[in-house]
Amino acid sequence: MKRAQSKALTPMKTTVIKVINETWNVKTYYSTLPESAEIPKPGQFNMLYIHGVGEVPISVSDISNEDRVIAHTVRFAGSVTYAFSTVRDGDTLGFRGPYGFGWPLDLAVKKDLLLICGGIGLPPLRPVIREVARNRDLYGRLFILYGARTPKDLLYRHEYVDYLSIRDVELHLTVDNPDIDWRGNVGVVTNLIKRIEVDPSNAYAFICGPEIMMKYAIKELLEKGFRTNRIYLSLERRMKCGVGLCGHCQMGPYFVCEHGPVFPLWFISKYFWVDQI
Amino acid sequence: MSLTGLYIGHVNSLTLIFDQLKSLGYTVVGYRIIDKALRLDVLKTTEELARDVEDVQDPGKYSLIPGNFYRHGPDSPKKFLYPPKLLLFKVTPKWDVIINSEKYEGKLAFFGIKPCDLASIKVLDRVLTNVDELYTKVRERMAVVVENCTSSGNTCFCATMGTGPRARNSFDIAYTRLGSKLVIEAGSELGLRLINQLEVEPIDDNTYRDFEVTIRKAASRARANFEIDNLPELLELNIESKVYWEVIERCLGCSNCNMVCPTCFCFDVLDIPKIDGSAERVRVWDGCLNYTYAQVAGGHFRPDLWARYRHFVLHKFAYWIKQFGTFGCVGCGRCITWCPTGIDLRETVTKVLRGMAI
Amino acid sequence: MRSMSRAIKVDYLSRVEGEGNLYVEIENNQISKVELGIFEAPRFFEAFLRGRKYVEVPDITARICGICPVAYIMSSSRAIEKILGIEVDECTDILRRIIYLGEWIESHLLHVLMLHAPDFLGHESIIGIAKENPDIVKKGLKLKSWGNSVMKVIGGRSVHPISCRVGGFYRIIRKEELETLIKHSDVMGRYAEDLLKWVLTLKIPELKRDVEYVSLKGVNEYPILRGRVVSNRGLDIAEDVFEEYVETEQVRYSTSLRYRIRGRSYYVVGPLARYNNNYHLLRPEVREVIESYGYGPQLSNSFQSIIARAAETYHAVLEIKELIKKYSEPAKPYEEGGVMEGVGSAITEAPRGILYHRYELDGKGYVINSNIIPPTSQNLASIERDIIAFNDELVKMDLSDLQRLAEHVVRNYDPCISCATHFIKVINIKINT
Amino acid sequence: MSKLKVAVFKFSSCDGCQLQFLNLEEELIHLIDLIDFALFYEARTYVEPGPYDLSFVEGSISTPHEVELIKKVRDESKVIVTVGACATSGGIQALRNWANVKEFQNYVYPRPEWIEVLKNAEPPSKYVNVDYEVRGCPASKEQLLSFILQFMRGKIPILPISPLCIECKLSGNLCVLVVNGTPCLGPVTMAGCGALCPSYGRGCYGCYGPSVDSRTLVLNRRFKEMELKPKEIQLLFKQFAGWSRKFREVIEEYE
Ligand SMILES: Cc1cc2nc3c(=O)[nH]c(=O)nc-3n(C[C@H](O)[C@H](O)[C@H](O)COP(=O)(O)OP(=O)(O)OC[C@H]3O[C@@H](n4cnc5c(N)ncnc54)[C@H](O)[C@@H]3O)c2cc1C
Ligand code: SF4
Ligand code: SF4
Numbered sequence A: 001m002k003r004a005q006s007k008a009l010t011p012m013k014t015t016v017i018k019v020i021n022e023t024w025n026v027k028t029y030y031s032t033l034p035e036s037a038e039i040p041k042p043g044q045f046n047m048l049y050i051h052g053v054g055e056v057p058i059s060v061s062d063i064s065n066e067d068r069v070i071a072h073t074v075r076f077a078g079s080v081t082y083a084f085s086t087v088r089d090g091d092t093l094g095f096r097g098p099y100g101f102g103w104p105l106d107l108a109v110k111k112d113l114l115l116i117c118g119g120i121g122l123p124p125l126r127p128v129i130r131e132v133a134r135n136r137d138l139y140g141r142l143f144i145l146y147g148a149r150t151p152k153d154l155l156y157r158h159e160y161v162d163y164l165s166i167r168d169v170e171l172h173l174t175v176d177n178p179d180i181d182w183r184g185n186v187g188v189v190t191n192l193i194k195r196i197e198v199d200p201s202n203a204y205a206f207i208c209g210p211e212i213m214m215k216y217a218i219k220e221l222l223e224k225g226f227r228t229n230r231i232y233l234s235l236e237r238r239m240k241c242g243v244g245l246c247g248h249c250q251m252g253p254y255f256v257c258e259h260g261p262v263f264p265l266w267f268i269s270k271y272f273w274v275d276q277i
Numbered sequence B: 001m002s003l004t005g006l007y008i009g010h011v012n013s014l015t016l017i018f019d020q021l022k023s024l025g026y027t028v029v030g031y032r033i034i035d036k037a038l039r040l041d042v043l044k045t046t047e048e049l050a051r052d053v054e055d056v057q058d059p060g061k062y063s064l065i066p067g068n069f070y071r072h073g074p075d076s077p078k079k080f081l082y083p084p085k086l087l088l089f090k091v092t093p094k095w096d097v098i099i100n101s102e103k104y105e106g107k108l109a110f111f112g113i114k115p116c117d118l119a120s121i122k123v124l125d126r127v128l129t130n131v132d133e134l135y136t137k138v139r140e141r142m143a144v145v146v147e148n149c150t151s152s153g154n155t156c157f158c159a160t161m162g163t164g165p166r167a168r169n170s171f172d173i174a175y176t177r178l179g180s181k182l183v184i185e186a187g188s189e190l191g192l193r194l195i196n197q198l199e200v201e202p203i204d205d206n207t208y209r210d211f212e213v214t215i216r217k218a219a220s221r222a223r224a225n226f227e228i229d230n231l232p233e234l235l236e237l238n239i240e241s242k243v244y245w246e247v248i249e250r251c252l253g254c255s256n257c258n259m260v261c262p263t264c265f266c267f268d269v270l271d272i273p274k275i276d277g278s279a280e281r282v283r284v285w286d287g288c289l290n291y292t293y294a295q296v297a298g299g300h301f302r303p304d305l306w307a308r309y310r311h312f313v314l315h316k317f318a319y320w321i322k323q324f325g326t327f328g329c330v331g332c333g334r335c336i337t338w339c340p341t342g343i344d345l346r347e348t349v350t351k352v353l354r355g356m357a358i
Numbered sequence C: 001m002r003s004m005s006r007a008i009k010v011d012y013l014s015r016v017e018g019e020g021n022l023y024v025e026i027e028n029n030q031i032s033k034v035e036l037g038i039f040e041a042p043r044f045f046e047a048f049l050r051g052r053k054y055v056e057v058p059d060i061t062a063r064i065c066g067i068c069p070v071a072y073i074m075s076s077s078r079a080i081e082k083i084l085g086i087e088v089d090e091c092t093d094i095l096r097r098i099i100y101l102g103e104w105i106e107s108h109l110l111h112v113l114m115l116h117a118p119d120f121l122g123h124e125s126i127i128g129i130a131k132e133n134p135d136i137v138k139k140g141l142k143l144k145s146w147g148n149s150v151m152k153v154i155g156g157r158s159v160h161p162i163s164c165r166v167g168g169f170y171r172i173i174r175k176e177e178l179e180t181l182i183k184h185s186d187v188m189g190r191y192a193e194d195l196l197k198w199v200l201t202l203k204i205p206e207l208k209r210d211v212e213y214v215s216l217k218g219v220n221e222y223p224i225l226r227g228r229v230v231s232n233r234g235l236d237i238a239e240d241v242f243e244e245y246v247e248t249e250q251v252r253y254s255t256s257l258r259y260r261i262r263g264r265s266y267y268v269v270g271p272l273a274r275y276n277n278n279y280h281l282l283r284p285e286v287r288e289v290i291e292s293y294g295y296g297p298q299l300s301n302s303f304q305s306i307i308a309r310a311a312e313t314y315h316a317v318l319e320i321k322e323l324i325k326k327y328s329e330p331a332k333p334y335e336e337g338g339v340m341e342g343v344g345s346a347i348t349e350a351p352r353g354i355l356y357h358r359y360e361l362d363g364k365g366y367v368i369n370s371n372i373i374p375p376t377s378q379n380l381a382s383i384e385r386d387i388i389a390f391n392d393e394l395v396k397m398d399l400s401d402l403q404r405l406a407e408h409v410v411r412n413y414d415p416c417i418s419c420a421t422h423f424i425k426v427i428n429i430k431i432n433t
Numbered sequence D: 001m002s003k004l005k006v007a008v009f010k011f012s013s014c015d016g017c018q019l020q021f022l023n024l025e026e027e028l029i030h031l032i033d034l035i036d037f038a039l040f041y042e043a044r045t046y047v048e049p050g051p052y053d054l055s056f057v058e059g060s061i062s063t064p065h066e067v068e069l070i071k072k073v074r075d076e077s078k079v080i081v082t083v084g085a086c087a088t089s090g091g092i093q094a095l096r097n098w099a100n101v102k103e104f105q106n107y108v109y110p111r112p113e114w115i116e117v118l119k120n121a122e123p124p125s126k127y128v129n130v131d132y133e134v135r136g137c138p139a140s141k142e143q144l145l146s147f148i149l150q151f152m153r154g155k156i157p158i159l160p161i162s163p164l165c166i167e168c169k170l171s172g173n174l175c176v177l178v179v180n181g182t183p184c185l186g187p188v189t190m191a192g193c194g195a196l197c198p199s200y201g202r203g204c205y206g207c208y209g210p211s212v213d214s215r216t217l218v219l220n221r222r223f224k225e226m227e228l229k230p231k232e233i234q235l236l237f238k239q240f241a242g243w244s245r246k247f248r249e250v251i252e253e254y255e
């Protein structure tokens, strides 16, 4: 495995230019990319640092090539992410990245795309949706299957109309616990896979969500006839460096940060199913 | 690689080598007795080097007795090349990032470390060169004078791992003490320069025979009950082995094995806010046996100790090969000696393999 | 007609260590009742010390008080050493004195600066002083912090140090470790001198009351670790017989016992007592400063205890410097001694006064019985009497002034209620309302 | 930004933990610019009434009066941080919890009938919801400061929860257990002190209480192998954090 060079752990600076409240515990932060940073690709992530608080890996959830503005969508899950709730526009953040391999969009050209996401798994796939919308003719049909715990947890609700206006798109939403206004599907996102009519030999599936959800989704897909080189998933592990050094993110021999976070299933399947690997 | 082949001299000339290193501006690090153990420490003179002792190492036990050959203590070169705590940078209240630059200074020489210690540096080279700044910088101007082992300890298995008891390459000087005789070879320009100042002559038949027998005897003891051929594959094939469950009946999850391991490189980063509004980020060693190692917000990838212990074993003997093209274990036995309950890694691996009934 | 009777009740005494309250009742221009109530919960130390191994006793009794743990460690260690027949060597003794003096500095500074001085200057906390006189606060805090470093170097940490044990220390404390402290000792000496001078300029209230001051008597040095128990009224006894000379007393409103000299009355322990009984043993530099401000070998009232504390602080800084110079590393960190049954008692000078410990061990080294008499409980009755001595002033005051003065009197004694309450025969009471 | 309103409460304890705030000395001057000690009996007379943003609680709950009081503290505090072994596991006074209180009272009190104490000394968490813990006997002043500074930055404060052994090795100590055969609770005790005791050549006595995933029963087995007597093993665990669940598991094996 190839090792990248120069893995300085010192951050560059970036300024938050816009903060959007997504849900009760999720916000999106728009910021300008530091000059020396490459423009991230869909599925890559960055290490964001809050002064004196800590650093966390966050996927890029929106990319604007022209003005080098990118977005990160953060769920307040623990110590550092909790402090994100107080970050406002104008604030400075530390930035390192982009890191890892993103989604294999080049392979997916002319193929149908099946995006399966759960919870905070949608943000890393949002740039894929944007990409398909932008270069609509490059890709086949687009299926977006998205599940959240409750309707209140659905991210980017205001954007669903845009998604639906994409040609040849299907958007399927589901929640675990509906409220009285909810008229959509109820249940886990994997249930939606059965309903999709797609030719596995002409499609790619990109999955991102909690590991347990991904496992069920993969089983569905395999049953549907997907080959393991057509299924890509974005893994998550504890990360302290993002550059294959701190060791925490290993899954088997792979550093999720460096060799992933997006992996083709065949590549990791030897380890992926092993309990507590 | 040896540039000179073997020569003989007198053990007293070790002092000359030491003094030359000092005069060349090296900070010399070697084993010295502090409290009741051999510790790797900066030495001013050869007087400070440990002498006339032997370390008795057994699973979970360590002591020093009078003797004339010793191996090591809880420290390894990692302590100097990849320090336990390292300030990465400071951020002022106004958001100026001040990188800790003092960390790159000086020339370092290891004196009298053992072949397994040297091997551990070679492993770290694969992991850290051009990746970790401090390591890369220090490594560029570092010297190693290695002492071959004429007697191996009870927890040693360098011969199995192919790292000892004789160092084969990557040293500046390698020497072996045979009574008052010194068998010595140079492995670098610097080594040649150092030997050049000594009175040496090519090794004679008798001494060579003596040398060869001594090393062979040491090697025969420094063995585990397994072979490394196919080891990665065999361990991975038996990844579900119940042996890991058995082992953790004795395991405290205390991470001492990780901490004393000369190649364990995992770290955690601490954020230290200061009262003046500035902040520091500090890198500290972490280990895969530590509970929080694979814990994430709202979840845990290895909540059970057997899984963390398994990761340790597989990382050392299987994953490492894929990651860095070498084993992560050099057979120094530190994790066996310094385990408070004396868990024997050699036994674990042997049992896992035996469980496969091959 | 308005009632002639009035009362103040301070529910939580502030700037004291621990929890206490004060009740003063005045009827017909006479203080009719003063009750210094201690409602700190009893912690049963003597009860659970039974069955503990002798080596554990210093660590356990240290937890009676976080402000003077070293005092507990030293009194208990010495009492037990007597049973085991251990005589520590000179080096160990020097180390003990250094860490103990470090505790004096730390504790005295806490009291002088943070708890007591605000009373003299009409502030409610040190913050007021910091605004008025940042310099003295800065120096004071530096001193306190140095006192803590002294404890930290020898003890590992200042609250509940971990290195001290029966027979000595867990490891040899290296000379060079101590020498790190010398670096600042000259500056600290100057700060301590400045602090003493500052204290000597405070306006100190008058109070006349005839009291018996009990302390250890130093022989060649100002007493700290040992000495005969003496008083200004002729008491002169060995520490072993101390219990025979004092009698205990209970009051319903306090969880703490009180003490009086058998056949006599209440007495006062602490810096004031030490000072009055050992003035000539204070370092000459200290006496010089004191005398240049017109004070002398006898301090006459409890308000002046702040002078004694400041003087002892200066003395301690000078003494530590000397002791570090004298220190050489001992051959072994501690004496083992032979485990045997027996009884041993010892008194040392805690920052707040004499601290008595007695232990009885069985043949295997387990505690069978113990008794601990901490300084604060010995002072409680005197505090009340001091307030009564102010009768004529107090009765004329309005309530808030009255309360302030009464509290000031309490704080003169630096009462440590945590200490006072840990101990045997505590009575729980319902507080008067 | 308005100053953080902080209260310091005391229950059954030795005062050592709250003293650590005052031991901050030089930092203290800066600290009071950042936060307001609105209630701190040991340090100031003036008391600002609640509610408090952050309440530090020292000491264990050992009398009926204290039960009432801790409930009041809960009502008045947005966030409660228990500080020290007393407040996080019952502390030294919880040693009485194994004993017969009646017998204890009779031993200690001439008038046991006046005594109003609970059978057990318990950490406040037994009676009210506690948000954070800062361990140690005493809690370290560095950790207290760090807690406050982290909290002020809107972070959920993180203090180490791993075993002491890691800190012990980071500090470069020699392992007293492996070298001297000295029983050491480090492998099951929470880090935070910097491995003080081993650095002074003695075994850790567990004053920070159990670490996360503390494997006390394994250490117990190790101590038995070292031929420690049951009573000795019991006393080792039965110290300042003896009443914590993990340490109790060993203690109770020998009761
Ligand atoms: C490749 C990648 C992409 C991610 N993208 C996003 C995203 O777009 N949006 C989002 O909200 N979250 C994302 N996460 C998860 C996010 O990183 C964690 O929620 C976050 O690190 C939790 O940190 P904390 O300090 O709040 O939690 P704590 O539990 O307090 O964690 C303490 C420290 O542990 C580490 N850690 C804890 N949980 C995780 C975790 N799940 N992953 C990695 N490190 C962890 C971090 O270093 C963290 O600082 C991503 C994670 C990975 C690995
Ligand atoms: S935890 Fe220890 S230091 Fe803190 S109050 Fe309790 S006994 Fe005192
Ligand atoms: S001395 Fe104690 S804390 Fe340190 S490594 Fe050994 S067992 Fe762990």
Ligand code: SF4
Binding pocket: C162, D137, D164, D189, D190, D193, D194, D195, D196, D197, D198, D203, D204, D205, D206, D207, D208, D209
């Ligand atoms: S080593 Fe253990 S007993 Fe000693 S201070 Fe640290 S936690 Fe407390």
